[in-house]
Amino acid sequence: MFSEFSEEQIRRYARQIIMPEIGGGGQKKLLEAKILVIGAGGLGSPAIQFLAAAGVGKLGIADGDNVEISNLQRQTIHAGNLGMNKAESARVFVEKLNPDVEVEVHPFHINAENVRDVVKKYDIILDCTDNFVSRFLINDACVIEGKPFVHSAVLKFYGEIMSIVPKETACYRCVFRHAPPPGSVPSCQEAGVLGVTTGLFGTLQAAEAIKLILNIGETLTNKMLTVDLLTMEFDIVKLRRNENCPICSGRIREIIPEKYVERCQL
Amino acid sequence: MSAVKHYLDLRGEVCPFTFVKTKLKLEEIGAGEILEVILDHEPAVEDVPRSVKSEGHEVLRVEMIGEKLWRVVIKKCLE
């Protein structure tokens, strides 16, 4: 009857097909989309959950870690998978949730040598990593490869999120020129984080990705949303492309591994 | 000149799938074309026309064509 969807798909996606912003056309776009989630941890877990639920046709998941008990305080998709590689564990979860989603497992950490090759294959990238070096790597690779991506980072009750359309909007490096000296900014391991913080922001990342795929609504481009869950302050600040940004300007067009050891300064 | 007509038999289907399938069919047909939907689920007889109108299409008529059987005639809006 409907060339695009099976009976099961119509039933599965009914709640979003009826939305004028999505419809059958939007659902088709989602099923054809290829999204890469780098990091299947705190941010990655909810992002993967909701992208899979929405029917994103191809989900790449990259993570070199194994599931540990301390992860389960926030990374709920790994329930029952202690010891398993996280990307693999995420695949198990997705397969149970939605067979429409093809998962490509990348059971390793993204680094300067592999980042461009991995991001190339996807339409949208989600930065769900947990360290500065990865964030600069992902930013630079995505801008060089022309891949829109969604950045988010958290600590304790606080988080930030912005979306980047390469060459058009401010990139992560436009805002944060290079990484802080090691040890100057606490990690979640040192200062802590709550499941609700990562849960919120990973979900927001998925929302941005869906909007980018469907070209609907307003995305957080040239903007950063910051949220402090302790005070419930949701603020949006304006960002601008930095004309001196070595990556956006195209001055640097390659990932040079030596540059990404600590400070990621270009 | 009569407009192109399409048909959708949704007997046995219930809300909200009656609207979902009507909506999907409307997406497939051309602007200004007609879609005749057959329903046998009473709540859908109100729900489908209302939902379809909220998306900007025109409901030409809703008629009972048998016992617990209705036809809803919709004209797809011009895009």
Add this chain to the structure above:
Amino acid sequence: MIRVKFPSAFTSITKERRIEVEADGKTVGELLDILFERYGSTLRERLMKDGELVPFINIFVNGEDIRYLNGLQTELKDGDEVAFIPAVAGG
């Protein structure tokens, strides 16, 4: 009065999240001096290096990055809101 908001990353130093400071007509740089006076050298070390703001902490006045206003010379007026956006990397 200038409203200053501190992010989670600073509250180990400042204890408070939101304060009001008498700094109308002063520059952002002068506001920082007031804050360093109040919170001590730990805050200064976090924010400044060689007399300049460190690049991984951004300061916004009413939602606008001071880098695109007048930097540390940006003038503040009554009711302005100053926020710090430090780089965090957790995920």
